Amino acid sequence: MDVRYDIDKENKIIIGIVSGSLDRGILMNLLAQLRIISSNNRGCNLLFDLRATSLESSQMDMYRVIDVVSAILEIKDHLGEKIAHVVPEQEDRVVHAEDIGSVAKIRGLNYRVFTDLARARKWLIQ
Secondary structure (H helix, E strand, C coil), X not given: CEEEEEEECCCCEEEEEEEEECCHHHHHHHHHHHHHHHHHCCCEEEEEEEEEEECCHHHCCHHXXXXXXXXXXXXXXXXXXXXXXXXXXXXXXXXXXXXXXXHHHHCCCEEEEECCHHHHHHHHHC
16 A cells, blocks of 8 residues: 655645555545645645555445545545545446545535546646
8 A cells, every 4th residue: 555645735735646455444544644734734625546546345334434534524624625536437436436425525525526637636726
């Protein structure tokens, strides 16, 4: 698992780039790192690039989805208005990301799922 954050200061975007196999521990570590980065880069929109990750179906339950959204909500005041989630163009991955997006929207986040990085970036800077 490799996690890297880049900051696009010009467009005010925090970009989390992740590769490898995802599990709850790794996701929570990713979000803990984001807490620190977002406190130093307040007001930035967020882009999770998970196109180079794998996720086993047993790891896709709603408890993990709620954990991820709850962790994002804890830092919501540090973030900009939008969160983009980019996943591989695979039906199960898109469905899982949309599950996260549905919970995020219910909890008041402006969260969209993409399979194309350029479209996600364009949405974030509009």
